Amino acid sequence: MGIRERLSGNEAAAYAMKQINPDVVAAFPITPSTEIPQYFSMYVDNGEVDTEFVPVESEHSAMSACIGAEAAGARAMTATSANGLSLMWEMIYIASSLRLPIVLSLVNRAVSGPLNIHNDHSDAMGVRDAGWIMLFSENNQEAYDNILMAHRIAEHKDVQLPLMVCQDGFITSHSIENIELEDTDKVKAFVGTYKPEHYLLNADEPMAVGPLDLQAFLFEHKKQQAEAMRNAKRVVKEVSEDFERTFGRHYEFFERYYMDDAELVVVAMNSTAGTAKAAINELRSQGIRAGLIKVRMFRPFPAEEIAEALKNASAIAVLDKSDSLNGCGGALYEDVVSAMFTSNIHVPTVNYVYGIGGRDTTTDHIKTVFTDLRMIADTKDIGNPYRYLGLREE
Amino acid sequence: MSNLIEIRWHGRGGQGAKTASLLLADAAFNTGKYIQGFPEYGPERMGAPITAYNRISDEPITIHSNIYDPDYVVVVDDTLLDAVDVTAGLKESGAIIINTTQDAEFLKSKLNGYNGAIYKIDARKISVETLGKYFPNTPMLAAVVKVSQIMSDEAFLEDMIGSFKHKFAKKPEVIDGNMAALRMALEQVEKVN
Numbered sequence: 001m002g003i004r005e006r007l008s009g010n011e012a013a014a015y016a017m018k019q020i021n022p023d024v025v026a027a028f029p030i031t032p033s034t035e036i037p038q039y040f041s042m043y044v045d046n047g048e049v050d051t052e053f054v055p056v057e058s059e060h061s062a063m064s065a066c067i068g069a070e071a072a073g074a075r076a077m078t079a080t081s082a083n084g085l086s087l088m089w090e091m092i093y094i095a096s097s098l099r100l101p102i103v104l105s106l107v108n109r110a111v112s113g114p115l116n117i118h119n120d121h122s123d124a125m126g127v128r129d130a131g132w133i134m135l136f137s138e139n140n141q142e143a144y145d146n147i148l149m150a151h152r153i154a155e156h157k158d159v160q161l162p163l164m165v166c167q168d169g170f171i172t173s174h175s176i177e178n179i180e181l182e183d184t185d186k187v188k189a190f191v192g193t194y195k196p197e198h199y200l201l202n203a204d205e206p207m208a209v210g211p212l213d214l215q216a217f218l219f220e221h222k223k224q225q226a227e228a229m230r231n232a233k234r235v236v237k238e239v240s241e242d243f244e245r246t247f248g249r250h251y252e253f254f255e256r257y258y259m260d261d262a263e264l265v266v267v268a269m270n271s272t273a274g275t276a277k278a279a280i281n282e283l284r285s286q287g288i289r290a291g292l293i294k295v296r297m298f299r300p301f302p303a304e305e306i307a308e309a310l311k312n313a314s315a316i317a318v319l320d321k322s323d324s325l326n327g328c329g330g331a332l333y334e335d336v337v338s339a340m341f342t343s344n345i346h347v348p349t350v351n352y353v354y355g356i357g358g359r360d361t362t363t364d365h366i367k368t369v370f371t372d373l374r375m376i377a378d379t380k381d382i383g384n385p386y387r388y389l390g391l392r393e394e
Numbered sequence: 395m396s397n398l399i400e401i402r403w404h405g406r407g408g409q410g411a412k413t414a415s416l417l418l419a420d421a422a423f424n425t426g427k428y429i430q431g432f433p434e435y436g437p438e439r440m441g442a443p444i445t446a447y448n449r450i451s452d453e454p455i456t457i458h459s460n461i462y463d464p465d466y467v468v469v470v471d472d473t474l475l476d477a478v479d480v481t482a483g484l485k486e487s488g489a490i491i492i493n494t495t496q497d498a499e500f501l502k503s504k505l506n507g508y509n510g511a512i513y514k515i516d517a518r519k520i521s522v523e524t525l526g527k528y529f530p531n532t533p534m535l536a537a538v539v540k541v542s543q544i545m546s547d548e549a550f551l552e553d554m555i556g557s558f559k560h561k562f563a564k565k566p567e568v569i570d571g572n573m574a575a576l577r578m579a580l581e582q583v584e585k586v587n
Contacts, residue, residue, distance in 0.1 A: 006423045032435075117435070138456075171458050175432035176419050178454070274456035362459040 002180030002247065009172035012140040012179055013079065013105045013165070014039035016147035018049055019187040022103075023074035023194075026054035026065035028084065031117045032169035033107035036079035059084040063091035063102075070100035071209045073199030075151065078102070081169055082109035082123045089127070095162045096131030097225060098210055101154030101194075102162040104132075105147065108270065108321075109169040110357045118358020119169040121269070121321040124298075125331045131225050133163040133232050134299035136269040140179050142296070143167040145249055148182070151191050152239045158231040166298075168271040170358065182247055190246050229300045236297055253302035255294040256309060258284060262291025264373040265310060267336055268319040269295045272354070272361050276319075279366035290370050295332065303339035310340060314377035316349040317369045319389070323353045329386055348382045354389035365390050397453070399542060400461045403446040404480050405470035407439050410531030414470070415446035417535055417557060418544075422450045424553045425545045430455055443478050450544055464488065468538050470517070470530050472496060475504040486510035491537050491583065493517040493530050498586035512587040513541050515579060524574040532572050536579035547580050 007015065014036045017025065025044075027037035037055075044053040052069075056062045059080050066076040080088065085106060095102050110116040111123050124134060133153060137143040146165040154163040167173060182190075198207060213221060233253070240251040257277055259265070266276050273294035283290040293309055295302075310316055318337075320330025328334070333351035340347065352369060355361045369389060376382050401418070405411025412433040419431030430449040436442070447461045465488035469480050472494035484490060489511035492501060501512055517533035525532070539550045554576055558569045 006419065006429060139458075168458070170432075170435055174435065175430055175458070176416055177430050178423065178428050271458035274458045278457040360460050362462065363457060 002182050005179050005181050006176050007140055007179050008035070008174055008176050009137075009140040009143050009167045010035035010107065010174065011039060012144040013107075013147055013167070014043070015181065016144045017077055017105075018043045019182075019184045020075075020077070020147070020151065020191050021049045021188070022051055022077045024052045024054065024066065024069035024076040025078060026056050026062045026069070026076065027078045027080070028056050028059050028062045030059070030081050030084035032109055032119075032173045033079045033081040033084070033105060035173070036105055036107070059087040060091060063088040063095060066102045067091060067095050067098065067100055070095075070102050071098065071199065072201045073196050075155075075194040076102050077104070079105035079107065081107045082111050085123045085127065086111055092127055092130045092132065094210065097221070099160040099225070099228065100162060101151065101160055103147065103150040103154060104162065104164040105143075106164045106166045107169045107173045108166050116357040117169075119171050119321070120356050120358065121166075122323075124164070124166050125322040125324070127164075128299060128331055131161060131229065132299060133159075133161055133229070133236070134297070135163065135165050136296055136298055137165060137167040137172070138271060138274050138294060139172050140167075140175075140177050141249075143172065144179060144181070145243065145247075145251065146296075148187055148191065149239050149243050149251075151194065152242075153232065153235050155194055155196075156231075156235045157197065159228050159235050161225070161228050161232060166270065171271045180249075186246065190243070233297075233300050233302065251296060253295075253297040253305055254309070255292075255296065257292035257294065259291040259293065259309060261289055263289040263314045264370050264377060265291045265293060265313040265316045266319060266366065266369060267293045267295065267306075267310075267316065267332065269298065269332065270321070272319060272321065272366075275361060275363055276366045279363040279370070282363065283367065283370055288370065288374075298332070301335050301339070303335070304343060306336060307339045307343035307345050310336070310347060311343075311345045313347050315373040316347055317352055317373055318349060319352050319354055319369075321355045323356060348376050348380065350376065350382055350385045350387055352387045352389040359390050361390055398449060398451040398455070399466070399544060400464045401448040401450070401466045401468065401538060401542070402461050402464040403448075403468045403470065404474050404478055405444055405446070405531070406474065407442045407444050409470050410529060411444055411468075411470045412446045414468075414531035414535045415448050417554075418448050418538065419450075420557055421539070421550055421553045422448075422544055424556075425549055427451065427544075428453060428455050434460060443474055466491065466538060466542050468534055469493060470534050475501075479506065481505050481508040484508060484510065489513055489541050491515065491534070491541055493534055502587060511585060513537065513583055514586050515583040517579070520575050520578045520582065524578060525568065525571040532575045533579035536576040537583040540580050540583050551576060
């Protein structure tokens with residue numbers, strides 16, 4: 001059993017970083033992730049960590065400093081949200097292509113514009129093809145646990161990719177909830193020491209990082225990145241299993257909630273998955289066979305496994321907290337239907353864009369989705385596959 | 395989750411409603427409960443209406459939305475009665491607790507026909523007497539504990555002295571006043587309907 005505590009999601013993320021005590025943290029504050037570097041700088045000031053804290057002047061510099069630190073052979077972490085991530089954009093791709101296992105806490109917020117500080121997943125979805133491992137967290141506990149696992153996954157010799165741990169801005173980042181923390185010595189033993197194979201400060205192996213890479217090699221390097229991302233799947237599984245052996249909490253690529261006999265299934269990520277669980281508990285008490293797939297590992301996407309988990313459903317709704325504005329469905333929906341099609345599984349599946357800009361999503365909203373799924377399952381007619389949930393004047 | 399208690403706080407920016415909701419979450423946590431304490435963030439200005447929430451349960455809480463059908467509503471500033479629909483969704487089996495000096499008839503006239511229990515407390519008077527300043531959140535915190543019976547008065551006071559010792563480590567002189575405010579509020583919160 002861990003240590004019973006109550007923390008906000010931001011406090012949980014900062015506490016995990018304190019326990020990990022990375023070599024370098026470089027960050028620039030932005031709502032709603034501001035508290036993470038704020039708390040962390042307090043730990044630096046108090047001497048609770050011996051991290052080199054770099055209070056940079058922008059997020060572009062935050063990611064650049066992390067890249068420099070990792071390339072030098074150090075373990076680096078940062079945190080940001082929304083437009084902060086947008087400003088990192090250039091360096092996000094450079095971090096992954098240089099195979100630098102930086103760990104980023106992304107506290108999800110709507111990307112401007114117009115200006116909005118509240119939660120949706122448009123920031124994360126903007127970097128879904130950037131070569132970062134992406135783990136999503138339903139609550140403070142999962143944000144904490146995912147960060148404790150992050151370095152082991154990212155730094156693994158078969159992976160060497162940066163990793164971001166997502167949680168919902170305000171909804172979990174600013175909500176005080178119960179959490180089980182782990183003993184710092186045990187955390188340090190679990191996370192281990194970073195021992196990079198190649199690094200700039202190794203005087204015995206002079207090397208260049210990030211030189212020109214043209215027609216002759218870039219293609220092969222991208223293939224290696226893709227291969228590393230595929231390897232990450234195995235490593236996420238191994239590290240999650242070791243995490244469970246060490247700390248007792250169970251994690252897979254995705255969580256199955258009442259899926260054994262589920263007929264009507266919702267697929268969602270982050271805090272809304274918890275709200276969906278509450279809705280499903282009510283529906284189950286009425287005899288409705290409702291279930292949930294909560295995607296934890298969005299990159300790499302566990303395509304075969306999700307398709308397999310959904311194959312016995314009668315109707316499926318994929319909830320996207322970001323609108324891809326492409327006329328054909330959100331990012332999670334595209335991945336889920338593509339995974340099913342590729343596995344030759346054909347279940348009526350619709351998409352709901354919801355919660356944009358912090359629009360609140362309630363159990364009643366989720367229940368209306370299951371009502372729609374009942375009708376789709378009964379009539380075999382999906383109607384409009386591209387729907388909205390919680391939109392006014394629908 | 396039949397044992398789930400949901401509380402909505404209405405205050406004005408600067409009155410400490412958010413802090414009170416976090417202190418309530420803390421106190422309930424310390425008696426072994428599962429808790430949530432979270433504000434609804436909007437434009438942050440002194441004096442603007444703000445809302446904060448608590449969920450308290452014997453079982454883990456997974457729901458992550460605002461609260462629309464609360465068991466209890468706490469109104470930290472009675473001028474909000476004209477500005478905000480404070481009884482929206484409030485269960486009639488629950489109660490509303492208002493910081494006010496107004497009488498029952500006046501309060502009823504402001505509550506859109508709400509038929510549940512109405513409690514009032516003069517948090518200003520308590521605060522000024524015990525702290526010398528107007529900090530309504532401390533008395534309101536005690537009032538909601540008393541009315542909702544989330545925990546016993548004794549367990550609450552014992553927990554709060556610990557919290558205040560921690561919170562006011564750098565100005566211990568205010569601890570006694572805050573504890574006096576809590577005790578006075580536990581005694582003075584009054585059912586008027």
